[in-house]
Each structure stands twice: as structure tokens, then as C-alpha cells.
Amino acid sequence: MHKRQRALAGYLFIAxxxxxxxxxxxxxxxxxxxxxFLKWDGFGAKTxxxxxxxxxxxxxxxxxxxxxxTVYYMILVIPVGIVISLLLAVALNNVKGKEIYRVFYFxxxxxxxxxxxxxxxxxxxxxxxxxxxxxxxxxxxxxKWLTDTHWVIPAIAILSIWWGLGNxxxxxxxxxxxxxxxxxxxxxxxxxxxxxxxxxxxxxxLSPTTFFIAIMAIIGSFQVFDQAFVMTNGGPAKAxxxxxxHIYQKGFIDFKMGDSxxxxxxxxxxxxxxxxxxxxxxxxxxxxxx
Numbered sequence: 422m423h424k425r426q427r428a429l430a431g432y433l434f435i436a437x438x439x440x441x442x443x444x445x446x447x448x449x450x451x452x453x454x455x456x457x458f459l460k461w462d463g464f465g466a467k468t469x470x471x472x473x474x475x476x477x478x479x480x481x482x483x484x485x486x487x488x489x490x491t492v493y494y495m496i497l498v499i500p501v502g503i504v505i506s507l508l509l510a511v512a513l514n515n516v517k518g519k520e521i522y523r524v525f526y527f528x529x530x531x532x533x534x535x536x537x538x539x540x541x542x543x544x545x546x547x548x549x550x551x552x553x554x555x556x557x558x559x560x561x562x563x564x565k566w567l568t569d570t571h572w573v574i575p576a577i578a579i580l581s582i583w584w585g586l587g588n589x590x591x592x593x594x595x596x597x598x599x600x601x602x603x604x605x606x607x608x609x610x611x612x613x614x615x616x617x618x619x620x621x622x623x624x625x626x627l628s629p630t631t632f633f634i635a636i637m638a639i640i641g642s643f644q645v646f647d648q649a650f651v652m653t654n655g656g657p658a659k660a661x662x663x664x665x666x667h668i669y670q671k672g673f674i675d676f677k678m679g680d681s682x683x684x685x686x687x688x689x690x691x692x693x694x695x696x697x698x699x700x701x702x703x704x705x706x707x708x709x710x711x
Contacts, residue, residue: 456682463676474683487667495642497578506586510593527587538651541580570660577648589634596630628707643692
């Protein structure tokens with residue numbers, strides 16, 4: 422009886438989290454999967470259409486435009502964001518007052534995405550934005566960041582790199598704290614310089630941390646929406662129209678819940694595929710343990 426009481430107490434403790442997981446994660450995903458096989462405007466009767474919604478997306482130019490924009494955004498954001506955050510973490514790892522710097526760089530992470538988007542709309546304004554003003558002082562004529570189809574994705578990428586810098590930096594700092602000082606002392610005895618210690622000690626031992634950040638960066642990049650919605654509304658000429666924006670457009674503007682859910686399921690499969698590829702490739706470069 423005592424064991425049953427302890428088990429019941431344990432289930433009661435995890436019940437709020439379990440209910441939240443079922444209500445706000447698993448059930449919505451399962452319901453979206455069901456909707457992806459239906460034709461429904463959100464109000465009337467549902468009609469089963471099988472894989473027609475999926476076929477419609479693969480023949481939809483907007484879907485492929487969204488895919489192209491999302492992949493372009495990923496190519497810009499992921500490598501640059503990881504490299505800059507890693508270098509910042511290494512630079513701040515052993516400086517005095519590093520806690521203050523951590524707070525300073527982490528502040529944007531906890532700021533509302535809408536607030537960040539509005540502020541950066543002013544910074545990136547092609548006529549009077551502060552970024553173009555600074556560029557003009559060094560003889561560079563800044564582009565129309567948010568109204569030029571060639572520059573809108575790079576503009577959103579700049580914002581996203583800055584926005585996520587603090588989060589990745591803090592994770593890298595945690596990884597750096599786990600590297601024993603003895604490795605560096607042994608390398609110094611062998612005459613290694615700073616770059617050699619970074620390349621042959623820091624990078625390999627940080628590989629699990631880098632792997633985690635890369636996985637999260639890929640997932641986050643595929644889900645980019647807030648920046649495009651607030652700053653450009655998917656424009657100009659759908660140049661910042663992303664996959665999640667496409668899901669939003671189909672579901673809450675066109676009221677085609679089946680099309681929206683089918684795109685969401687396709688996005689889920691794409692993210693799963695890239696994640697599995699990352700895990701497969703990680704065996705070659707991720708080193709666990711000391």
C-alpha cells in the first residue's frame with residue numbers, strides 16, 4: 422500500500438505537465454494530421470479528400486517560393502549565428518565581469534518578438550534608418566532593406582542573428598565551463614599557441630554543444646515567422662514569404678485548414694529529416710566525454 426501511495430503521489434506531481442503536453446502539444450499535432458486529409462474552412466462541414474491537400478501544395482508556386490525563402494534564410498542565419506556566438510563565448514569566458522556581459526547579450530532573447538521587429542523596422546528603414554546612416558558615413562549607400570526583394574531576407578537574417586546571439590552564447594559558455602583546464606595546461610607545456618588550443622582542444626570538446634545548437638538552429642530557422650509577419654508581411658512580392666507564413670496564410674487568411682495542416686505536416690517531415698541527418702552525421706565529428 423505504501424508503494425501505491427508513493428506511485429500515486431508521483432503521478433500527481435507529473436499530472437500538470439502531462440496534461441499540458443497532451444492538451445497543447447500531442448493533441449494539436451494529431452488533430453492537424455487528421456485535418457491534413459480533410460477539406461474544411463474552419464466553420465462548415467468537413468470533407469475527406471485523402472492526399473489531395475498534399476498534392477495541391479506540391480503543385481503550388483507559393484509553397485515552393487516559401488521553401489526557397491526559408492532555405493535561403495537558413496543558409497544565412499545558421500553558420501553565421503553559430504560562429505559569432507562561439508567567438509563571443511570564447512572571448513567572454515575568462516574576462517572580468519562576464520556576468521554583466523551575459524545579461525547584456527541575453528536581453529534581446531527575452532524581449533517580445535513584436536517589439537524587436539518594430540525596433541528593427543526603424544533601424545533598417547531605407548530612407549532614415551540608423552543602419553543606412555552609419556553606412557553613409559563610410560561612403561556606402563545602404564539598400565532599401567525591407568522593400569528590396571534582394572535584401573529583405575538578408576535583413577531579416579541580420580535581425581535573427583542578433584536576436585539569437587545571446588541564447589547560443591550562453592549555451593556555449595556553459596560548454597566551455599565543462600572543459601577541464603588541464604587540457605590547456607598540457608598544450609601550453611607542449612608549446613601550443615592560442616589558435617592551436619582553440620582548434621585542437623576547444624572545438625572538439627565543444628562538439629556536443631555545437632551539435633545541440635545546430636539542431637535547435639535548424640528547427641528554429643524552419644519555423645521563422647514573427648520577423649516576416651511584423652516587418653514585411655511576407656513581402657515585397659513574397660520575397661520574405663516563409664513556410665510558416667504559408668501555413669498562417671492558408672489557415673487564417675484563406676481559411677483552408679486542410680491546406681494549412683498539410684503544409685504543417687510537410688514541414689514536420691522536413692524538420693525530422695534534417696534532424697535525423699544531423700544525428701547520423703554527428704557520429705563523425707561529435708565527441709562525447711573527456
